[in-house]
Amino acid sequence: MPLTHIDRAAPPGHQIAFVGAVTSAGVAALVAAGRRFGWGSRTFGVAAVWVPMTWLGTLSRVLRPRLPASVHRLRSWEIGGARLYERCGVRFAKAVARRGPVAAFNRDLHLPTDPSPAAYAALDAHMRTAEAAHPYAAAAAIVTAGWAGATGRWRAARWMLGTNLVVNVAPIMLQRYNRGLLAARAGGDAATNDRDDPDDSAGAHGPIPGAADG
Numbered sequence: 001m002p003l004t005h006i007d008r009a010a011p012p013g014h015q016i017a018f019v020g021a022v023t024s025a026g027v028a029a030l031v032a033a034g035r036r037f038g039w040g041s042r043t044f045g046v047a048a049v050w051v052p053m054t055w056l057g058t059l060s061r062v063l064r065p066r067l068p069a070s071v072h073r074l075r076s077w078e079i080g081g082a083r084l085y086e087r088c089g090v091r092f093a094k095a096v097a098r099r100g101p102v103a104a105f106n107r108d109l110h111l112p113t114d115p116s117p118a119a120y121a122a123l124d125a126h127m128r129t130a131e132a133a134h135p136y137a138a139a140a141a142i143v144t145a146g147w148a149g150a151t152g153r154w155r156a157a158r159w160m161l162g163t164n165l166v167v168n169v170a171p172i173m174l175q176r177y178n179r180g181l182l183a184a185r186a187g188g189d190a191a192t193n194d195r196d197d198p199d200d201s202a203g204a205h206g207p208i209p210g211a212a213d214g
Helices: 012-037 042-059 083-087 090-097 102-105 119-149 153-184
Strands: 002-008 063-065
Touching: 002 090, 012 042, 012 119, 042 119, 063 119, 083 153, 090 153, 119 153
Parallel strands: none
Antiparallel strands: 002 063
16 A cells, blocks of 8 residues: 555645645754754654654645555454543643644544535544554654664753654544544444545545544
8 A cells, every 4th residue: 555645636846846835944953953953853753743743744745645445444342432541631732732833734624514424534534644653653753763762862852852753643643533533423333434545535645643533
């Protein structure tokens, strides 16, 4: 299964230019943070997680990350909202995602005004895209934290791991929590959980992180 799905709506030349511009900006931001504050600083530790997450979320407009359908599939205990996620603070994360600058990433992640199966399926596809992006960003953060620790930059490594929990692990739980609520609202898992491909619905791409209302 491909790791990404290419959005065919935009011309290939525009996609390449977009990817190049976003990647260049991300690399420049990381280098600037490292040189300005030090490669072992907490500022670089936060930037080393936040910048790749933002980079991947921005690229998801044209290169949608994917996970196997078996990973996306909700388990029975997740339908209707999982108490485990609530105990991990997912409600607080949801409140944060609805306000302030983070809300700018969530324009496509709101309950549809048309409560139809197609609208619910389209929203679930947006959530799956957001859910798929964070594991890749989280894995990259863990690798980067390992590099920081191996080179004696323990302060940066600790901040990378802590930031990773906030900007990648928490959103993964949040998306699955919201998808469970959506599946219950849609009448079980028939409308949202039985699709094998998260890109089946039109307009399935969207930025990360995010949370739907529910």
